[in-house]
Amino acid sequence: MKVYLDYAATTPLDPRVLEAMKPYFIKKFGNTMSLYSLGQEAKKALEDSRETVAEFMNAKPEEIVFTGSATESDNLALKGIAFANKEKGKHIITSAIEHHAVLDTAKWLEKQGFEITYLPVDRYGFIDPEQLENSIRKDTILVSIMHANNEIGTIEPIEGIGKICREKGVYFHTDAVQSFGKIPIDVEKTNIDLLSISAHKFYGPKGVGALYVRKGVKIEPLLHGGGHEFGLRSSTVNVPGIVGLAEAVRLRKKEMKPEAKKLTKLRDYLIKKVLKIENSYLNGHPIKRLPNITNFWFAFIEGEALVVQLDSYGIAASTGSACSSKSLEPSHVLMAIGLKHEEAHGSLRLSLGKYTTEAEIGYTIKVLPKAVETLRKLSPFKGKWH
Amino acid sequence: MKVPSLYSKEIMKHFKHPKNVGSIKNPDGIGRVGNIQCGDIMELYIKIKKDKKGKEKISDAKFQTFGCVVALAVSSMLTEIVKNKTLEEAIKITNRDVLKKSGPIPPVKIHCSVLVADALHEAVYNYYSKNRREIPLELQKEHERIQDTLKLVEETHGEFTKFEKKVLGE
Numbered sequence: 001m002k003v004y005l006d007y008a009a010t011t012p013l014d015p016r017v018l019e020a021m022k023p024y025f026i027k028k029f030g031n032t033m034s035l036y037s038l039g040q041e042a043k044k045a046l047e048d049s050r051e052t053v054a055e056f057m058n059a060k061p062e063e064i065v066f067t068g069s070a071t072e073s074d075n076l077a078l079k080g081i082a083f084a085n086k087e088k089g090k091h092i093i094t095s096a097i098e099h100h101a102v103l104d105t106a107k108w109l110e111k112q113g114f115e116i117t118y119l120p121v122d123r124y125g126f127i128d129p130e131q132l133e134n135s136i137r138k139d140t141i142l143v144s145i146m147h148a149n150n151e152i153g154t155i156e157p158i159e160g161i162g163k164i165c166r167e168k169g170v171y172f173h174t175d176a177v178q179s180f181g182k183i184p185i186d187v188e189k190t191n192i193d194l195l196s197i198s199a200h201k202f203y204g205p206k207g208v209g210a211l212y213v214r215k216g217v218k219i220e221p222l223l224h225g226g227g228h229e230f231g232l233r234s235s236t237v238n239v240p241g242i243v244g245l246a247e248a249v250r251l252r253k254k255e256m257k258p259e260a261k262k263l264t265k266l267r268d269y270l271i272k273k274v275l276k277i278e279n280s281y282l283n284g285h286p287i288k289r290l291p292n293i294t295n296f297w298f299a300f301i302e303g304e305a306l307v308v309q310l311d312s313y314g315i316a317a318s319t320g321s322a323c324s325s326k327s328l329e330p331s332h333v334l335m336a337i338g339l340k341h342e343e344a345h346g347s348l349r350l351s352l353g354k355y356t357t358e359a360e361i362g363y364t365i366k367v368l369p370k371a372v373e374t375l376r377k378l379s380p381f382k383g384k385w386h
Numbered sequence: 387m388k389v390p391s392l393y394s395k396e397i398m399k400h401f402k403h404p405k406n407v408g409s410i411k412n413p414d415g416i417g418r419v420g421n422i423q424c425g426d427i428m429e430l431y432i433k434i435k436k437d438k439k440g441k442e443k444i445s446d447a448k449f450q451t452f453g454c455v456v457a458l459a460v461s462s463m464l465t466e467i468v469k470n471k472t473l474e475e476a477i478k479i480t481n482r483d484v485l486k487k488s489g490p491i492p493p494v495k496i497h498c499s500v501l502v503a504d505a506l507h508e509a510v511y512n513y514y515s516k517n518r519r520e521i522p523l524e525l526q527k528e529h530e531r532i533q534d535t536l537k538l539v540e541e542t543h544g545e546f547t548k549f550e551k552k553v554l555g556e
Contacts, residue, residue: 302425304454322425324455328494341423378407378458380429380450
C-alpha cells in the first residue's frame with residue numbers, strides 16, 4: 001500500500017486546478033503588460049485571480065502581491081518592511097519556531113544592523129502574547145509570528161497578537177503557509193498587515209505564492225524592474241501559476257470546512273493509536289493544532305532511519321531529526337518546545353491531506369509499531385537512556 | 387523512470403537486513419563511541435580467540451547502534467569486516483575499509499564510517515587495557531585521538547547551542 005502522509009511538505013495538484021491552468025500555457029500565453037488583446041486577456045486572468053485570493057482572506061484585490069514562493073513572500077515582508085521603516089526603528093520581533101524563511105531572513109537582517117527579539121514558546125509551541133507586548137519598544141517596526149507551525153501544527157493566538165500590534169502601531173506579519181486553506185483567516189478581524197501564502201500547500205502548483213500587504217503599509221520591493229505587482233515584485237507575471245493558485249483558493253472555499261472536519265477526526269484517531277506505542281510522545285498541543293498535522297517522538301530511535309523504514313512499507317513521512325538535515329542540526333522547533341537533542345532525533349511528522357483515507361490511517365497504525373520495534377532492536381538503549 | 391535510492395545498494399541492504407545485531411555476554415572487549423546529542427551512539431562487542439598458531443583473532447562481533455540509516459548500515463558492515471581478523475589487522479582497519487564496502491556515502495554522513503572504525507579500535511583498546519596488556523603505541527594514540535574528538539565534538543556542539551539558547555531566551 002502506498003500512503004502519502006507528508007502533505008505539510010507539499011500536496012499533489014488538484015486535477016481541476018490543472019484544467020484551469022492549461023489554457024494559459026499555449027493559447028492564452030500573453031504578457032500582462034502588452035497592450036493588444038492577447039495581453040489584456042492575460043491581465044484579466046491575473047486580476048480575476050487577485051480578486052479570488054483577496055476575497056478568501058477578506059482583503060482588497062490591490063492588497064495581494066503575487067510572488068514566486070512563500071519563501072519569497074516572507075523575505076519581501078521582513079526585508080521590505082525593515083528597509084522601508086529603518087528611520088523609525090531597527091527592532092523586529094519574531095518567534096523561535098518560525099520557518100527558516102523567516103528565521104534566516106531575520107538572522108541576515110541582524111547582520112545588516114537590525115535587532116531581532118526571538119520570543120520563546122511554551123512546551124506546546126505557543127508564544128505568550130503578554131511577553132510579546134512587553135517586548136515591543138519605541139523602535140519596534142515589525143512583529144512576525146506564524147499562524148500555525150509547519151512541524152508541530154500548533155496554532156498561534158494571532159488574534160490577540162494582531163490586536164496588540166495594532167494598539168502599539170507596529171506592523172504585524174504572519175506566515176500563514178501551513179494554515180491557509182486549512183483553517184479560516186480574516187485579515188481585517190485579526191488586524192494582519194502582511195500575510196504569506198504558498199499555492200503548493202493547498203493543491204495548487206509549485207513556484208507561486210502571494211503576500212498580502214495592507215493598503216498604506218510602507219514597504220520596499222526586493223526586485224526592481226518593470227514595476228509589476230504595484231511595483232512590489234517586478235518580473236513577467238506567471239499567469240498560469242497564478243491562475244492555478246486562484247483556482248486552488250476557489251476550491252478551498254467550498255472544501256475547507258468539510259475537509260477540516262474529516263481530517264480532525266482522522267488526526268485524533270491517529271494520535272490516539274500512535275500513543276499506544278510504548279515510549280511515544282505527541283509534540284504540540286492535543287487540540288489547538290491544524291486539522292492535518294501530527295508530530296511524535298519515539299524514544300531510543302532516530303527519525304531518519306524511521307522515515308526510511310516507513311518508506312520501505314510504502315509510507316511517506318518526515319522527521320525533524322538532525323540526521324535528515326544537511327547541517328546535522330535537529331529541528332529548531334522541537335528544541336524550542338523543550339525537547340532534548342536525543343528526543344528531537346526520534347521525531348516523526350505525519351501530515352494528512354484531502355486524499356487521506358481511513359484505510360491509509362489504519363494501515364499506518366498497523367505498520368508504524370513494527371517499524372519502531374525493528375529499530376529499537378538495533379538500539380543500545382533498552383527501555384531507558386543510560 | 388527508475389526511482390533513485392537515497393543511499394547505495396549496499397547501505398540499503400545492511401539497513402534492511404543488519405548482521406550481528408545485539409550484545410555479547412561476557413565480551414572480551416567493548417567499544418562505545420559517539421555522542422547522544424549528535425545522534426549517533428555505537429556499541430561494539432567483540433569476542434577474541436587464539437587460533438592454532440596462537441594468534442589472537444576476533445571470533446565474534448556484535449553491535450547496537452542508535453543512529454541514522456548510514457550509521458546502522460555501516461555498523462553492520464563493520465561486524466562483517468572484523469570477523470576473523472587478528473588484533474594487529476583490526477587496529478589497522480580504518481573508515482576507508484568501511485567506505486570500500488559501503489560504496490559512496492553523502493559527505494555529511496562520512497563521520498558514521500569514522501565512528502564505527504573508532505568503535506573497533508576502542509573495543510581492542512578495551513581488551514588490551516582490561517587484561518593489563520601492553521598497548522601498541524599506534525592504538526594508544528588512536529584512543530587518545532578518539533577521546534579528544536569526543537571532547538571537541540562536545541565543545542563545538544556547545545558553540546552551536548549558543549544561538550539556540552539565545553533563541554530560546556535562556
